[in-house]
Amino acid sequence: MKVFLAVLFTVLGLSLVLLLNMKLGQAPPLGKFLDPFHGFWANAESASPGDKETGLDVPGLTGKVTVVFDDKMIPHIFAGNDHDVYFAQGYITAKDRLWQMDFQTRFASGRLSEVVGNKAVELDRFQRRMGMTYGAEQMIKEVAKYPRLKAVMEAYRDGINAYIHSLKPGDYPIEFKILDYKPEDWQVLNTGLLLKLMSATLAGGSNEFYMSNILAKFGPDITRDLFPDYPGLEDPIIPKGTPWNFKPVSIPQVPKSYSAIATAGIRTKELEEGIGSNNWAISGKKSASGYPILANDPHLDLTLPAIWYQLQLSAPGLNVYGVSIPGSPCVVIGYNKDVAWGVTNVGSDVLDWYQVNFRDTKKDAYFYDNAWKPTRRRIEHIAIRGGKQLDDTVIYTHQGPVVYLDNQKPAFAKAANIPSGHALRWIAHEPSADIWAFYLLNRAKNYDDYRKAITWFAAPAQNFAFASATNDIAITPNGRFPLKWREQGKFLMDGSKPENDWQGWIPTEQNPTVKNPPRGFISSANQSPADQSYPYYLSWEFHSYDRARRINSRLAVMEHATVDSIRALQNDTYSILAENILPVLLKSLEPGRLSGEAKAAYSIMAGWNKQYDAGEKGASIFELWHNTLARMTWDEFLDAEHPMRFPPRERLVRMLRDEPLSPWFDDKNTPAKETSRKIIRKSFAFTIDSLARKLGPIGDKWEWGRVKGSHVPHLAAIPGFGSATLFAGGGKNIVNALSESNGPSWRMIVALGKPNKGYGVFPGGESGNPGSFYYDNMIETWAGGKLNELLFLQSPTETNKRIIKRILLTNH
Template sequence: MALLFRWLVRLAGAMLVLSVLVVGSVYWLASRSLPDYNADVVVPNLKRPVEIVRDNANVPHILGTKDEDVFFGLGFAHAQDRLWQMTTLRRTAQGRLSEVFGAQTLDVDKLMRRFDIYALSVASFEALDENTQLALTSYAAGVNARLDQINSEALGRGAPEMFLFNAPMAPWRPADSIAIVKLMAMQMSGHLDAEVIRARTSLALPDADRLRDILPDAPGTGVAALPRYAALFPDVPKFAQTEPYTSHPLSPFKRIAFAGASNAWAAAPSRSASGGTLLANDPHLSFTAPTIWYLARLELEAGGVIGATIPGVPAILSGRSNDLGWGITSSYLDDQDVYIEELNPANREEYRTPDGFKKFRTRASIITVKDQDPVTLTLRWTDNGPVLPGSHYNLASITPPGTVAAVNWTVLSQRDTTMQAAIDLMNAKTVAAGIEATSLFIAPSQNLTLVDRQNIAMKTIGAAPKRDPKHQSQGRLPSPGWIQTNRWQGMLPYSSNPGFVAPAGGILGNTNNKMIDRPFPNHISFEWGDTQRVQRWQRLMQSRQVHTRDSFIEAQLDTVSFTARSLLPLVGAELWFTGEAAPANTPEALRQQALELLAGWSGEMNEHLPEPLIYASWIRALQSRLIQDELGPLAEEFTQVEPLFIERVFRDVEGASAWCDVFQSAPIETCADMARLALDDALLEISQKYGSGLETLRWGDAHQATQDHPVLGDVPLLRYFVNIRQSTSGGDNTLMRGRTKGTGPDPFQNVHGAGYRGVYDFADPDSSVFVSSTGQSGHFLSRHYDDLAQLWRRGEYIPMSLDQELARAASVGVTLLIPQAQ
């Protein structure tokens, strides 16, 4: 027995030693790719030395003599910190994810090949001016210099993920940066999804009033009546079913609820306590670890610029110089149209045009798939754009027999000069120069908010399609592609894009709200991203005569829900303070307790309070009850609460209270009945998941920011190292927006919000501040992987200074790039 015990001890000791050796080896291999920020590096293709000073938040200050050298330095810094992210972004744009990840990303690759954005990006490089081409070429050389260093010094393949996946990193090309901009345009656009949803809902709801209820227009002048989709295409089955929409984390195609959002507002000197202009900006995108944003400062020949970049793109997309600040918000400009193309019954390789049948443009494309045979895809294009598969956004459900769907989209330009506009903007010194510089911006369309030392302005930038006034669906529904008046007639002039310069009130801003009301075809959009946050923003802006940097920060971090304040009195009108006291531990008692809590609630979506969870669960359950019988399976597409719909129903606008009656049941249900039943549904769901003690609930437990690694986020054990989960305040309709997931077992997870926040004060520019939601590094062993995450969660910022000495004083390292001797 003693001998057995000794051998068991020895075996256990050996296992322990082996485990330590394995863990140590893995750590050593992974840590090899951690960059050394204190180093002199001799690099090829650089003409003059470049210094990269990293401040104590690991923000690189890139100092060089010429712009081309600075862009080289930015490429080197991006590749030091975000190489894996750049790899996956480029592979996504190229449609080459399956080479690394196998069949699980094949659908994404097929779609990307059909859009062909990489080939369009290669062609677009030739449309750029010499200065922009030099910037892209120099940036690519900087990325490649880091790749050379990784290979020559055996630096762990550049990122830990490179050991887990066989993903050789090809040299970076100038077109790669253009492709990533196009990729971001894809992520920010939702009109294709909106057209399909509207068509499917139109088929399910023959009553036009009910269609306006569930898909309401933003408040303002009404939209002219549209034809029913069934009138355009009578052969579409009324309740056609397709596979449910799914999306891989690396897919750029988002539902319209997650297609892009943002906040930006500015104050003129007359509305600023310090007498200088103010600007706040927080663009919203899907959360990832690391965030898509990377903070950087570039010392260009025209002066220093600092702000947010996207790894792979050599430009400050939201930031400031000494003279000009700029911020971006999604404009929701309608830059997509879906077309139904009729096939020639005698030759399915042809489609109908206004001039008769015409052959598709076709090209074979081979997709290499890991551990499987290659897949050959035939790409087809019509005059209106690429032909898409029926699975994309459930297009098959609205495509009649004998037809296919195609899409026209401004991002499909092969003369895309967006990159040139972004480079020129960094050199602008005034609002007028900034507006002029962005005239070449194509996609993604944005609202650009600008401030210089004296003026403020907002301009919609991006190409706007010119549509015929006789367009059958005004671009709101898929339309017959063979009818000439449905086709695009070119692009509208940049001067026709909405613009606001030096407003009399001294304040302007955008929360993706409807910003202009013009008749079709000069309408800009029928789909807008916000009808709620703007109400709170107006109140905060107008409640003060003058503003400060801190008041702008306070607005940026505001968590009061105008929606909750406006809907709860309507929904609970017949439930508040009514009825006798209910026996303890009964559903009625729990309902009364919930109503009592909500009655005293201010509408603040604070992570530590129970009321936001009760409210959000109630309104979500209410919408589900209202639409389930009318829409059937289609109701599953409406995962986000539409406040205007709830308001129309409970105010009985145009008979909208009809939604409250379950037409499949004999009794006639009232809206009060539905509100009561929905509250009981919500409280039951809450008690099952979080417990029945309502006072102990925390909104933050349900509303966790899910900044997950797009590839390793679901891998057991690893996910605890690579995912960044945090309890957060805010909600769908607060200025500090935290868009909820809307589906699955955790529908209130915060999955989409401000990955970057910046507030710029031109009375004292170096007192400006910014922050990102994770950290600068994409390496999960780096202390800079998540060091900004807690600051971001608490609503704190770091200095946004162009002071070189301040950056050096507390730097975490200085990298000197030295030209290789010729």
Template sequence: RIGAGRMSEILGPPALAADKFLRTLGVYQVAEKAFLDQDPEVRAGLAAYAAGVNAYLNTRTGPLPLEFLILNHTPEPWRPEDSLVWMKMMAWELGQNFREELTRARLAAQLSSKQIAEFLPPYPGDTPTLIDDLPKLASLYADAGLTRFANALPEGPPAGIGSNNWVVDGSRTVSGKPLLANDPHLGLAAPSVWYFAHLSIAGRNVIGATLPGVPAIVLGRNDRVAWGFTDTGPDVQDLFVEKIDPNNPGRYLTPEGSQEFVERREVIQVKGADPVEITVRQSRHGPVISDAAEIGGQEGTVMALAWTALLPGDRTPASARKLMNAENWTGFVDALRDYHLPQQNIVYADVDGNIGFYAPGKVPVRRKTNGLTGLAPAPGWDTAYDWIGFIPFDELPQRYNPAGGVIATANQKIVADDYPHFITAGWQKPYRARRIKELLAAEKAHSFETFKSIQADVTSVVARDLLPVMLKLSSRTETEAALVAKTLSRLKNWDGAMTAGAPEPLIFAAWYRELTRRVYRDELGDLFAGLWKMRPQFIYNVLTDADGQSRWCDDRNTKHTESCADVILAALDAALGSLQLEYGQTLSDWRWGDAHVAYSEHRPFGKNRWLSKLFDLTVPSPGGSYTINVGVHRIRSEAPYRSTHSVSLRAIYDLSNLNNSQFVHSTGQSGNRLSPLYDSFTELWRRGEYVPMTTNRAAYSDQALGTLILEPMPAVANAARPETTVPSKTRDGEKW
């Protein structure tokens, strides 16, 4: 329903804004077309999966899950297209780089190009990006109402969200065979987005994590190979400012002249209110998303979104099917040729001792003359900014059995400087990647236990980089207050480990939060509230006066010229004051875990103050926004240290004996809040422990709650859109 823009039907007016946006985006229409584009075998698999869901709906004898009872709602039959739209929505959550375009466009009205390049620094070692076309487009952005549009959008994923994976070959392990680790980072949810499953087909096995609604093991292994994903973060979205034809508001300007918008009518049913009708417009670039916010430009302009997920030819379901059956590197690569989105860094290992990496996905190619390079909204009537193709599959980043026997990705830059194609300017900064590589290099021969300790590591490279600079600037000439002296003494002896039971991580986080507020609030003015993020590389450059950037420390709203030392000291005083108010007067009683609570929010009941108490899951957690064992917090939120995005799943694969592999996710195997399995993994997840990932059924058959046997009707086998199957249910051999 989210992807189809139909949540208002069950949640009423509060869901209307999101429904308007998603109807405008048109993801469900794209999914319907994509289903028809799949091979018959893939369509049959999607249809059979839907038939299995509907078999439950049609033959159940017990009540529906609690959520449906509370909402007084009966679910509709599942459609194969629903599985495809779920994949598209996962791509949406992982890739919203159009928001960075909006950020640059808004900053263009407030800052110089040089200031923007400082505030949004490039990847370490890369040349600062001074966007040549940005200043001359500032007035266009103002006319197009980009700031109002950005303010109307719901908040996107936090900065720093990503994932980790790494693989080492047998030359770097005790067993002599590869080890592979993976932990994807997503918004925490209760129940988790993941469901563990084991399929046994004609003597072959595949086991791992599936997304309920998607008929595939997304992350996992079969009897011969294992794989794990991290997000590449490609720039696959571009905003285009389209200029309305002044002689005809139903048309817009293109390089070939005036052209009609493609329009369609959408009717949104709203629970407890009248239906809402909207007209969706689409330009040659994509849907006019500014219409969804009911914000048009002041000078006859609108904003359209180009996004690879809205293009035809998406065969990702075929890729997922082939990946589960891959037996070697050749089969693995062949499976990825059909992979469309979201682009991922996929690491690989097999029982023969080979390791590898590939980054499949549909990534647009832009002209060399494109002065924006996808970094800011572009004039839609100028062909200079149009996509001209996509990176060929064989030219995407890849490695196979590299020298040194190690591959690690953590959303950092994965290409060399001489790589011929532009993938993104928004690589995640390499804080987690640095720590992973540091720990991998620390052991000559790795074992399952060393991999577990790496996944549980909570040392913050950001804290290690910044704290010495902050401490140096915080030396006072006058007598320090007792609390300040005690605080600085503790921090001088702190190693940057964001452990849940220590006060130092909380002090550092609060100090750093107040520091960011004071460094750039005055320059951003009204934009500050929406753009207040941690931005550690920028802050480091300011505090170390890289290229004269310490000038950001001066508060433009005062007559006095503030130094970075002034700002550091004021931030520390403010941080300690706020911590005393919140956590008491005694520093030694403060605990990072009390503030840094991993918050798994039920959707949608997490928004209800009463229902959230029943459905949400909370647990004190270690880690921080830039640790391997990650726990991302939004410093501008009402709960600025709460972890809302974290490790959604951990898995370690042992290629010397794949049945030694282990995994865990953040909640439990059941979505039923009244089941003990709703949160059965949560404490294991918090402690960095796992459950076995074995295909040996004898190892866990004594723990089975029962067996469900599905017996398809004969007509199902060859049907493209089969009717519902009728299940035969047994428990311990008896009907139930």
């Protein structure tokens, strides 16, 4: 019996050990995960930095590197040469953000199935079929032409790998343990993938599917009226009337054969509101100091770990502070002792779809320019954890990948956005050497250096704002813009006609730009880059006028400005849309006939200050009211079989103010003829009823900060690793553009002078470890609209009370 019990307990013990080290469904192997020495317990970190002075042996360096950490654990890297400064940047960034870098490159390249198995196969296929890896490969081929840039990227790669090779399994970031996989060596290609991921985020949407269906249903006159080629309320980035001091190249004319192709049943990735940004600079004549002040806050989908990594890089000829993309060398947004710069998205039309006519079911040839041209095939090998490798063949024409063939699309949300049998022409597939732009900007000393640097940046096109300590300010909507005829890409196109192809490129030196405008400021908020006198076509639609108009109106009257003046504008929550239409809306209601919640809501709206502050109930009511009003007005565009989009917001603004009898206000499903007044009343009643049903009687739950529910989610949506709900103001079309989980991903203000002083914050922390104090320690400051003063050191031995740690990296 004793022997039997001994054997039984041995078998049970071995079974338990085996069970604890097996991956069960979504859960990691519990034995490994709960191991107190190597599991998730090993990822807990103290707020204390440990020894204030320490050394570390790092193979691969050519000399000594000093890394100084301030009280936010932001690294200030001092090296003796380019190789070592970028090697150390890679090493230190990986130390804080390794899993984030790994996950984002796997997502971009279509390799998540290697980690999570079959559930990610269709996502991986989608990324491969969109040509993400293909585009990154084109970029790396271009980089190889420039030895100095290639050396920078390889040094950065080697630094990351030096850190990876120093790790033991117990040191892996916690997400590797939860998902039960290990980091692999970094490749230069991975950096290219991250930049292509930015293109997918900022230049990967389109409207031509919707527009083709609108044209087919309503005809050209109505389409042109509702969707004009240039907005009526625009205040462009380059001030109206700015002369163009160049002779344009030959501009393509609209081909006589042009006709749009309607596409049924396709719901596309529409260009999103909220994926925008703000930047501006005032000249010294508007500031209290007599020097320029520059501000930037790029709006992106927020995540933990934070999107950006804050740092300082110093080497001979280089001393720069700002934020980088984890996984890519150099500083993307920042300043040095001479200049500062910031970026916003241009939103030009750099993605088009072409209908392909294949010769037969073999699809080895397609019709183009009155002849059959050979297709080419790219085989994507998708490894699947726990399953067989999938070999997926993608057909390419000269225009790009045919993302999905007819009857090939899976039941997958992203795939539903793609028109079957269409080739994709996309700027992200073009060769480029974008990182060299930031390499040069980091070292820029003046306006001429700025102009030279940005010519290297191709995509996603950005509005580069600039200011210098010598009192220059400038802005340039910059990127590689295709040379197009007007409206090209507004609708789906016939891929067989050469005249529908991109016709070359707008010369970089002829991109819109302005230096030291008489008004004393430059700004951008994703609106039109230029007025209609600019000779080239960039797109027919940019972001709505709201933020740009508010920013420009505030800057125009600003005098003796300080950093606090600029910070207040970054946190501005005033709604230009409400200013434009709320008086019309309220005038259309009959308060004497209202009762209960509707009467109380009317009183709130009549006294509302048009601010989207967290405690404002009026903002909650107005937001839903406007959205409901738009949906009721444009009900003709709600067609399940032929998906369409609503006209631009400003078209409804003009109708409410100037066209109250517009037939678009009439509900064709009722015998009566509705005007704007009736639709306004109906939408108001619906709004108040909806809010009351959801939130109860008017009270604290109606406050905008509670209705909006802003938060910062974890990158992989792992429960408990995101932020708490934030009681904060702002909104998509407000200067402070914080919506639910999209908003200012980095707020920066640089006061130029002697010396330059920087201020900044992002929603997160430097560490990517949820067990670290420095994972989310800056969220409260950010949510409160405050900024941290940035510590811009001049030497590694400089003393400052904010310095908490120094590490000497050497290669013994």
